[in-house]
Amino acid sequence: MDDQNKNLLLATALSFLVILVWFVMFPPPEPTAPQDETPVTATEADAVQTPSAAGTDTGGDTASVAAEAAPESEAPRVEIDTPRLSGSLSLSGGRIDELFLKDYRVSLDEESEIVELLSPVGSQSAYYALYGWAPGAGLKVSDVPGPNTLWSVEQGETLNVGSPVTLVWENGNGLTFRRTISVDEDFMFTVTQSVENASQAEVGMAPYGILARHGIGEDADLPGLKNFFILHEGVIGMTDGTLSEIDYGDVREFDIDPNERAQAEVFQVKENGWIGFTDHYWMTTLIPEPGSPFKAAAKFDARRKIYQTETVLPTLTIPAGETAEVTTRLFAGAKEWETIREYQAGGVQKFIDSIDWGWFFFLTKPIFWLLHNLNQLIGNMGWSIIGLTLIIKAILFPLAFKSYVSMAKMKELQPQMEALKEAAGDDRQKLQQGMMELYKKEKVNPASGCLPILLQIPIFFSLYKVIFVTIELRHAEWFGPFRDLSAPDPTSIMNLFGLLPWAGPEPGTLMATIFIGILPLLLGISMWLQQKLNPAPTDPTQAMIFAWMPWVFMFMLGSFASGLVVYWIANNTITFTQQYLIMRSQGYTPDVFGNIKSGFKKTPKTGDK
Structure with missing residues (x-):
């Protein structure tokens, strides 16, 4: 082969290499999957997989709770208004399900809408936080509040910094449930759940928290995702110092079959941990109190297209005439370095690692x-x-x-x-x-x-x-x-x-x-x-x-x-x-x-x- 042909071959090979690297680093955007046009009622959409107290140790059993409730658009709401957040929580299920970030807009246009992080059922892609109690031995599903239970406001009118809101619900059988929600000046909610046992019998139940995101198609990711290879989007969690990252595509493998034992990615946390969803710039995270063991899980309901993360604390035994309470936290906001670092200093273990620093974290x-x-x-x-x-x-x-x-x-x-x-x-x-x-x-x-x-x-x-x-x-x-x-x-x-x-x-x-x-x-x-x-x-x-x-x-x-x-x-x-x-x-x-x-x-x- 003469030198001219060698040079031509080398130039062709180099050109091919450049094109290959280009398409690896900048893959063409994937076509947007068509939205599922099947109408979904509020009651069906809210049938998230809530844990049962019997399954808190093994992470296996689940119970689908879909109590009858008023349509979401008609449910009473409590306003959320802080210097950095606005939105509301629904008394249907007591969900924190509408949240806007006042400091961030969708685009550079000063007239563009502010970023919406959480959205209620019925919106294009519902995204919300839900808390409750998993019934233990001797209790039925109807004895504890579920995703659609209609709560009442006992104290507070608007949730803002220094002004918490307390919700209350009585089951008619001697159990009174309260949920007090407060928020700081940034993005951290504190949720205190209590149950007062005025019945004649001892009861057992396990407190839980759930983050649910509704997908838009059979095999589609959520809208707004970047789908870029250097960026993690999906489930993120910390288990006693070990970081876990699960892409949405992998979460779909944890499909829950209601007729069989539930499939989920389960993490048993001994002392410190958290779990939630992370996007490019925004994140929601369930954070139990440091030092308390709990079970964390990631799930997917293929029929309703619901991505879900949850934390389930150990079952509490509440004697007759006694009251029990548990406090957890919810982060819902922007992944600001200074803000997250302050929460880490306040006891959230390795929270700064929720920012995707990558393989070269020692440099980034x-x-x-x-x-x-x-x-x-x-x-x-x-x-x-x-x-x-x-x-x-x-x-x-x-x-x-x-x-x-x-x-x-x-x-x-x-x-x-x-x-x-x-x-x-x-x-x-x-x-x-x-x-x-x-x-x-x-x-x-x-x-x-x-x-x-x-x-x-x-x-x-x-x-x-x-x-x-x-x-x-x-x-x-x-x-x-x-x-x-x-x-x-x-x-x-x-x-x-x-x-x-x-x-x-x-x-x-x-x-x-x-x-x-x-x-x-x-x-x-x-x-x-x-x-x-x-x-x-x-x-x-x-x-x-x-x-x-x-x-x-x-x-x-x-x-x-x-x-x-x-x-x-x-x-x-x-x-x-x-x-x-x-x-x-x-x-x-x-x-x-x-x-x-x-x-x-x-x-x-x-x-x-």
């Missing part, structure tokens, strides 16, 4: 901490990313210095290396021996230039994770048209790179890939200039690959979060400056303009000192 956590504190100091996330880049480059400077000094010495040794090549001729072994002796004599390590590049790879992926996952980057502004650093560059030639007051192509479309924004263009130019610090390789194939690389990366990264592209541009600019100055200090002056001129010629230039 300190990188985010540094970026967060820079933003607190500077007050602008874009400049904070540039400041973070400066700090990272300063930390890596000793390695970079050694690398660029070695590169300068290698340039100085170029004439001697050419002489060795001529003397060795076709004897490859003699050439290698001569090269090793020369490197040893001049104290040059040819591999030292690779180390800074290798270290940049995990740092780059860690920063990518931070920018993509953390809510602090969501809708974070820089300047001008860059109003969301977690989103792709909004500029394009179609809006004169942000000068005209309309949006560019829709991110993820072919038009957006072709008509890239100003940041990807600057990235390509910065990579190209950095490349010109060295002469083009003499081998034509290598020269072709190097020539195309900046522009391939420019288009590939055009759909990345603009904050990540800002980091890469800053990194390239600092690297160019460092390399140029250090190599000059070692007696070698890179011929940048000469290398640029030679790049427009067919034959690559070998470079001059």
Whole structure:
């Protein structure tokens, strides 16, 4: 095979590799599954799988509770109004089932709706928290409140900070159930359940909490999910220090057959734990009191398409004339680092791990901490990313210095290396021996230039994770048209790179890939200039690959979060400056303009000192 065919084969293989990596990292969006048009009544939809006290130890048995109740739209409600939350809880089941996050809007438009986290039965995708008691020996399902039991308000009118609400229900057989719900200034609810036994007999029952999400199709995920491979969405839980993450697709394998023993993923917690659902930026979590054992489970009801997580505490025995109570917590809100860290300090074990830090958590956590504190100091996330880049480059400077000094010495040794090549001729072994002796004599390590590049790879992926996952980057502004650093560059030639007051192509479309924004263009130019610090390789194939690389990366990264592209541009600019100055200090002056001129010629230039 001649050299021309070899080069063509190599170029084709490389092109295929780039395309393959592109589709792995950016798979085309899956088609939206059609919604199930079968009408679902409120009573049927509320038939969540509530635990039985007999099954609290094994996690096996369940009882479907669907007591008759008024339609959801007619059930009385209690308003929730705090500085950060609004919504209501339904007296049908005493569910916390309508919750809005006041600090967050759906889009950058100031007129857009605020984010809705929880929604009642009858909405497109119902999502709610439910509490109750699983009946033990001697009790029937009708003796305890169920998902549709109509409660009464005993105390309080509106649930807000410092003003709890107490609900009450009597079963007519001597048992009085109360549920007191309070909320703090952020996203944590405290739910205290009590039962007063005025009957003549001892009773037993187990307190539980349930989070339920209603799906929209037989095999479809919930609406609004990102379905991105680097992001976990689904069940998340902590079991005595061990984190568990289960995707929604895997939760569907825990299908509950009401005619058989229930199937579920069960976690037996000895002292500390929590379980719930996590999305990109939002989360709901059931949190029993630290130090108390409980059973946590994840389930799926395929017939009604209900995803479910639950916590079930040990059965309580309540003698006649006695009262028992238990307190648990519910987190329902945004995954803010500072807020979650405060809850962790307050006793929620490893709650900060509910943020998806990824495999490189040992890098993503300190990188985010540094970026967060820079933003607190500077007050602008874009400049904070540039400041973070400066700090990272300063930390890596000793390695970079050694690398660029070695590169300068290698340039100085170029004439001697050419002489060795001529003397060795076709004897490859003699050439290698001569090269090793020369490197040893001049104290040059040819591999030292690779180390800074290798270290940049995990740092780059860690920063990518931070920018993509953390809510602090969501809708974070820089300047001008860059109003969301977690989103792709909004500029394009179609809006004169942000000068005209309309949006560019829709991110993820072919038009957006072709008509890239100003940041990807600057990235390509910065990579190209950095490349010109060295002469083009003499081998034509290598020269072709190097020539195309900046522009391939420019288009590939055009759909990345603009904050990540800002980091890469800053990194390239600092690297160019460092390399140029250090190599000059070692007696070698890179011929940048000469290398640029030679790049427009067919034959690559070998470079001059």
